[in-house]
Amino acid sequence: MRVKVKKPILVAGLGISFLLWLGESLHEQAIAMGEWGVLSLMAIGTGVWWWQKKQPQKPVYQPLSPLTITEVNQAISEGQKILKIVKQEDSNYNLAELETSWKNLPKQLNNQSVSWGIISNSNTEKDSLKQLLEPEKTPENFNYLEAENSENVKEKLDLIVFLINTDLTETQWQTIQRCHQNNQRCLISLNQREQYNSEEQEIILQEIKQRVKTIISSDDVIGINSEPKIIKVRQYKEDKSYEEWTEKQPPNILDLTKRIDSILNHEREQLILGKVWRNAQEIKQQGKHILNKIRRDRALPMMEKYQWIAAAAAFANPVSSLDLLATAAINAQMIVDLSSIYQQKFTLSQGQTIAATIGKLMIKLGLVELSTHAISGLLKSNAITYVAGGATQGISAAYLTRVAGLSLVEYFKEQDINLNNHQTIDIEKLSTKIKQVFEQTKRTEILQSFVKQTLPQLS
Template sequence: MTALMRRPMLVGGVSLSLGLWLLGSFQHSLAQMGEFSLLSAIALSSLFWWLNAKRTPQLDLSPVLTPVDRETAEKAIAQAETAIGYLEAENQDIAPWKAKLAQLKPELDRNVLNLVVMGGKGTGKSSLVQALGNQWNVQEAPALFVPETDSDTLAYDLASTADLVLFVTNGDLTESELQSLSQLSRQHHRLLLVFNKQDQYLPEEQPLVLQQLQQRVSHLLASEEVMAIAASPSEIRVRKHQPDGSVQEWLEKPESAIAPLSAKISQILTTEASQLVWATTKRKADRLKGEIKDALNQVRRDRALPIIEQYQWIAAATAFANPVPALDLLATGAITGQLVMDLGAIYQQKLDLQQAQTAAKTTGELMLKLGLVELSTNTISHFLKTHAVTYVAGGAAQGISAAYLTRVAGLSLIEYFQSQDIHSETGFNLEKLSNTLKTVFQQNQRATFIQSFVKQGLAKLFPNTPQPQLSESPATAA
């Protein structure tokens, strides 16, 4: 309790709501507060504490792609090292991560280059690997777009370690193939699009297909980076007329027609060797940082969940104690604002009061627009119908609903912070926060969860009352 008293936003908001209630008991003027929207109530709770706060511009936290040079690769390695430092600050074993980091630094000066051939099933990847294998270190990735397998994941994992990716198709691109190329491009992969099996098209069709491919990927690749080959041409029938008038026929296997592709690969590996290595090293560093971030997020989530639980029951007790509905929303807004501050501290987000206010305001506004307030109250009231303390069911529903909404807000903040870059320390992407809230609410509206939550709420509000058998609401069953 002493720690909570040090939080002026929380104490001020709750105190303000109670003060308004006391004033209303004399003037009978707060009955109309029920007409206030959730947004208005939260704004009132914010006014007292943020009147003099300096407004700060919203930061755009969307990633910006930059060319990969040695400095960029070294920066990525440094960020992975910083992430290890965050994990160490959480008293975690960092020895395995340091070992992986040590393997990255020599990568910057690597001389041997790696190629990966990837694409859908039946595009001729194996034949191309065989045709190129005598010249370079080439690997074949598992086939993409194979349902009910993890081949896509395995293919992209292998591609992430390659310096040059040959993406193979045997005709015009499908939408899935185009999306894959876009994804690889965003990850700074050096790409060549290879139109294989061109021999299966009529001679007059081959340039048309190639031109179509070049146009489809013109935003990703230069036209000379889209090439037509025949890695393993189909057998052709040869007929020879003999001097005696007889005719001999046999099937003959043409040689691979990959000379232009081989020349292009040689040119790239000669003139861009360093850049290719740096881009690959950056991808490996980014992947290592992502793995560290996942471990760090789990540790921080374990710390954050008890805080959310603490605030949700504060919200429940505050809403249950206040007889005027709008004042419940007023206190809940202050509680949510303080929750933003506390969770932000756990996730190393340097938030000021103005930013916490904005996040709480946006969260409350979206809850109102989505109908979360009405839906949660109606659902929770249904579960309370058969409870023995019927005479306080309204207050109980209000209190438990406030706790539920506070929990949804807290879980949304966790998901939002976890999705942020590990080095982001300020600002909110409000659209992203809104989308996260929608997702988290959908995940937490199952009847079984709400029924369990109501039982927990009753145990908190009425600790000396036997727990009831609650009926299930068909409307919320999932």
């Protein structure tokens, strides 16, 4: 039983007396420790303060800035720009469907309809929640889309309910992050399971809120019960005997429906802006894919021409080192021509610098030695295809020229397509592309095919 003290003056007096005693005791202890002891305490205190300062800050909720009509119009304009570039580079390409989609984007800003869907690892729980939500008569123009098995449909959802029954998996968390970056509104619903009691369920809910708090508000992480729950009820009598029976609790999704209603009533404009922005991005990406295909189709024959020139030059004048890409004007000119296809417009001087950089990267990565050894082994293993002298040098030069060209094509296609020339190369990204292309083309069957294709060029 608690006792309430109703004598504040007495309590205050006792408190002050305790503080005075504590201060005097510490003073005496400080004198006893001497100067070095006090300095040690100060050092320890400073260390604790510094350690606390170095600790990582707790994550805080940092939502994306609300989309503006200006940003959406900019995305629409970028889509139009891509389609214009495609028509300039290939006037025969059929863009009718994409152009129609682009023209419809401004009209979508006035369309109040928004779509939603449920993503869950359990089809049973998802269907149960869907059935519970539909009779609630959520606001009009709120259309359900079945999105579980289609990434394309998922991207069309304006509001997504992530239904889970335990802590988030890493895959689910990555999906939520992608949707968040894609300006899709996300809710997380934790469905109560029979194996967890209310206290355990609340602990899991709080852990999820803590994990996602950097991008999702705690108000958007909601506990629900989409299935009827059987509970055991026990009633005790005066004689200490009891009666026991089971009761069925109805599903409870009230908090979720309230949150959905609130979003639709207060955030519908953002949902619509997000939808149009995503549609504009989709048109832009499709246009970019078409443009990259057109450019690649033009780049490959050019690369083949230069790889045969490099092969012939190395075969005729074999050198002790295969530092060809760093020194040959052939490869520098190929880089200039490729940059022209991808609207980068490098000068010959820039092409020479990039060729030297690529050569150094290949040597540093060990690609020159690896490719030469592999090609030499393939030639020697087949007496019919073995050609003495500079065959290995010639084929290796052609192969490395092709790797360089394909790496640049892969690098250029990931650059943002606009009317401004970049004229610079991100060495780290290019190095990554070189490694990726080499890994894709170093397989024995690919090298065998390349050797057979190159040998006639040396005869």
